[in-house]
Amino acid sequence: MSKEINVCFLSGNFDQRQNIISQIKNKLGKFDTYLCDNKTSYQYIKQQIAEGSCFGDKKLIILNDIPSTEKSRTSLLNDLKKTLLAVPDGCVVILNNLKISSKIFISHIEKIGKVFNFDKNKIKQVAKGEVLKYFSDREKEISGDDAYLLVDSLNFNGKEVDIDRLNLLLKKIEQYSGKDKKISNKDVVDICSQSGDFIIWSLFNSLDDKDMVKSLLLMERSFSVQDVNKQAIVIIYSLLRRYKLLLMAKDNLTRQKTKEETWQEISKLIKLEKKGVGLKSTMNPKEEESLLYSKRAFDALFNSFYGRKPTISQYKLKELIFIDSVLRKSLTKIRFNCSESEIILILNLVCMAICGFLNKNSNLDILDTEVKWKTVLT
Numbered sequence: 001m002s003k004e005i006n007v008c009f010l011s012g013n014f015d016q017r018q019n020i021i022s023q024i025k026n027k028l029g030k031f032d033t034y035l036c037d038n039k040t041s042y043q044y045i046k047q048q049i050a051e052g053s054c055f056g057d058k059k060l061i062i063l064n065d066i067p068s069t070e071k072s073r074t075s076l077l078n079d080l081k082k083t084l085l086a087v088p089d090g091c092v093v094i095l096n097n098l099k100i101s102s103k104i105f106i107s108h109i110e111k112i113g114k115v116f117n118f119d120k121n122k123i124k125q126v127a128k129g130e131v132l133k134y135f136s137d138r139e140k141e142i143s144g145d146d147a148y149l150l151v152d153s154l155n156f157n158g159k160e161v162d163i164d165r166l167n168l169l170l171k172k173i174e175q176y177s178g179k180d181k182k183i184s185n186k187d188v189v190d191i192c193s194q195s196g197d198f199i200i201w202s203l204f205n206s207l208d209d210k211d212m213v214k215s216l217l218l219m220e221r222s223f224s225v226q227d228v229n230k231q232a233i234v235i236i237y238s239l240l241r242r243y244k245l246l247l248m249a250k251d252n253l254t255r256q257k258t259k260e261e262t263w264q265e266i267s268k269l270i271k272l273e274k275k276g277v278g279l280k281s282t283m284n285p286k287e288e289e290s291l292l293y294s295k296r297a298f299d300a301l302f303n304s305f306y307g308r309k310p311t312i313s314q315y316k317l318k319e320l321i322f323i324d325s326v327l328r329k330s331l332t333k334i335r336f337n338c339s340e341s342e343i344i345l346i347l348n349l350v351c352m353a354i355c356g357f358l359n360k361n362s363n364l365d366i367l368d369t370e371v372k373w374k375t376v377l378t
Contacts, residue, residue: 006087009109012118013163031058042069059091121160142183153192212355228340247320326353329367
């Protein structure tokens with residue numbers, strides 16, 4: 001920022017805004033600072049701008065929110081434009097991330113000062129490169145797969161990630177790794193697993209790997225997100241949805257149908273909504289038809305992520321039929337008013353079944369809702 005400016009409009013991600021503010025502070029040298037928010041009177045701000053600096057010192061006024069006033073928003077912006085025209089030498093006014101989208105107002109600032117509009121989001125692939133550079137600059141190593149895993153944890157279903165959240169996550173992982181020169185997969189999982197979505201997503205991978213210990217650990221961590229009963233139902237529903245899709249896809253491929261033919265069949269399934277109460281309730285197609293499974297979710301079964309084998313190749317049809325049965329019985333049992341310890345026991349059984357440690361219906365007596373727990377546990 002070589003050009004002297006008296007008015008500066010900043011919007012976008014936090015780090016780049018703070019960088020501009022730091023540059024302005026360095027140029028000012030010695031100065032008085034006035035931080036203003038929505039509780040600060042607009043008249044007070046006008047007064048501080050008009051007074052200029054005191055005793056030869058410079059002044060920095062930062063508006064972090066729209067000031068308090070009885071004026072309408074339009075009247076305020078019009079008045080503010082006039083006020084900013086008269087900012088004296090030795091005084092700098094920064095409009096920091098104010099929610100102002102008026103093109104007329106911003107055009108006015110461009111004429112009298114400087115406008116910085118920084119990105120709020122980044123495409124995931126670009127963000128992955130930022131992660132690699134961030135740790136490289138700090139002489140730390142992280143694999144490309146773990147870098148993308150970190151990025152993906154911020155927004156599983158989207159193409160972009162919030163830059164502020166990404167920067168905060170990078171700082172957390174850097175501090176967590178301490179003096180270690182390598183950011184491990186465990187470091188990424190430990191930090192990112194505070195997100196319920198991340199736990200479910202990671203659980204899918206650990207179950208595909210038949211890693212029962214890690215699967216049980218992820219489930220245990222998920223209970224810190226919300227109570228055991230609610231989280232158990234979320235987990236079972238997520239698993240049911242995923243393994244039902246896997247089962248349908250595997251069944252079609254086993255019958256020598258192509259991937260495209262398989263998708264054509266699955267794409268005919270639409271979401272239903274419940275109408276009515278009790279015995280009078282019915283399940284009908286939604287007024288606005290929406291697919292039960294997205295093409296992206298279907299394609300993900302056949303793709304390799306982070307060097308992993310495609311999910312569709314890691315299960316046999318017989319295994320998927322058994323898993324589907326276990327999940328359905330587990331959901332019924334959990335809804336049968338189980339205690340927390342009973343629910344955890346059921347989830348342990350689910351992990352054992354999916355990881356291949358249980359493979360017979362005779363192992364599922366515990367999921368019979370008519371079996372008394374005292375009988376099962378003794």
